[in-house]
Amino acid sequence: MAKKKAKSKTRPNSTQSTNTNNVEKELPFVSICTPTFNRRPFIKTMFECFKNQDYPQHRMEWIIVDDGTDKIKDLIETSNIPQIRYFEIDNKLALGAKRNYMHKHVKGSIIVYMDDDDYYPPERVSHSVEKLMSDEKALCAGGSEIYVYYKSMDKMMQCGPYGPNHATAGTFAFKTKLLEDTKYNDDAALAEEKAFLKDYTVPFVQLDPLKTILVFSHDHNTFDKREMFKTSHPDFFKESTKTVDTFIRKPHEENVKQFFMKDIDELLEKYEPGLPAMKPDVLIQIEKIKKERAELIEKEIQKQKENGPIVIQQGDGKPPIQLNNLQVVNLIKKLQENNAELVTKNNEIQTQFEPIKLQQDGDKPPIPLNNIQVVTLIKKLQEDNNELLRKNTELDSAYNKLQNTVLVMEKTILELKS
Known part of the structure; x- marks a missing residue:
């Protein structure tokens, strides 16, 4: 009897295991794509982020395209990650061309991006697959709301959300069939998302920021994220109460947290190949984008001048504030409210004082005087009084x-x- 009980216990486990295997077989095969260039200090932590994914490992492949001058082939070979398909490229490619190159080698029905210098939570792949599979119309998923941690300032900044069809490339996950209708601009070295998403018209689904990415600002960022404090609109770039622990919250991720919070600075300081200066094409495009942005701002200012913008002077040496239509309407409403309040207060004050009236001869009614008339009358009386005093003095002398x-x-x- 005891043996039968033992045997009966193993059957559900066997069935459960079979069911799990069947479910996993039904899960879409995912191609993770990572472009890299001279990011050796980050690679082992990138491996950890992949190993920590809760999506079945046998349902993933990992395509890494390396066009750096300091190739990471040695790290790949000792990574013990059989899912990696590593491609070395001798000549440096622009990021757009490199992403297009990756796409040519994918085998999965879903592509998930994982950049080489960001933190990706264990749910990164599974959450992306779930969101894409739950919406037949959606071709792409990503995060328009992302978080950037500035360790030197101990600030967590929220970027976005900018719109329902917007996301940054580092958060992208999309159905492979999307590539039948779009591709990256081969010459794009950064800010490559807009063209790929066809001016943000691709059917899209937003991802949970806590299950997608945490960006860490560091000295080897291709685009210096500290610039965001100077250029970003406060509506889309603001300090958050979230912390690093809000994102990196699982006990087995302590090594990852240790890297981003403590080890990273010393490692980057000793690694010159990763400096932004090693990416002249990116620096050129950054300057080009800055110039285009400045020209766009100038055109917009000129356009607003032609349309007669309303500008409010602040005083105290502060620059004037230019108001949009909604702000103008709100300001007018506020001024109307203030004016009505002042009129009410003035009426209340007026009722507290009897007007000064000048009595006339005979049966004529008294004349009410305003403030100016009262002041003029007082001055006249003072002059008459002074004249009488002078004449009185003369009479006293004559007497x-x-x-x-x-x-x-x-x-x-x-x-x-x-």
Whole structure:
């Protein structure tokens, strides 16, 4: 009997295992794509992010395209990750061309991007697959809302969301059939998303930021993310209460957290091949984008000038503020409210004081005087009073002289009598 019980216990486990295998077989095969260039200090942590994925490992392949001058083939060979398909390229490619090259080698029905210097949570692949499979119309998934941690400032900044069909490439996951209708611009060295998403018209689904990516600002960033503090609109770039622990929260990820929070600075300081200066094509395109952005801003300013923009002077040496239509409407409403309030207060004050009235002769009604008339009347009365005082002084003097004359005459009369 005991043996039968033992045997009955193993059957459900065997069935459960079979069911699990069947479910996993039904899961889409995923091609993870990573372009890399001189990022040796990051690679082992990148391996950890892949190994920590909760998506079945046998349902993934990992395509890594390396066009760096410091190839990572040695790290690949010792990684113990059989899913890696490593491609070495002798000549440096622009990022757009490199992504197109990766796409030519994928075998999966879903492609998931994992860049070489960012943190990707264990749910990165499974969450992307789930969102894409749950929406038949969606061809691409990504995060328009992402978070960037600035370790030197100890600030977590929220970027976006910018729109329902927008995302940065590092968050992309898409159905391979999307490649039948779009590709990257081969010359794009960065900011390559807009063209690939056909001006953000590709059917899209948004991903949960906590299950997608955490970007760390560091000295080897292709685009210096500290520039975002200077160029980003405050509506789309603001400090967040989230922390690194909000993202890297699983106990087995301590090594990953250790790398990004402590080890990274010293490793990058000693690794010159990863400096942005080693990517002249990117630096050229950054300057080009800055120039185009400056020209676009100038055109927009000129356009607004032609349309007669409303500008508010701030004073105290502060630059004037240019208002959009909604802000103008809100300002007018606020001024109307303030004006109504001032009128009410003025009426209340007026009722507290009786107006000054000037009495007229006869039966004529008194004349109410305004403030200016009252002031003028007071000045006139002061002048009249001063004139009366002057005349009174003259009369006093004449009276004194007359009195002295009388005294002299009386004295003379007395002398004549004697």
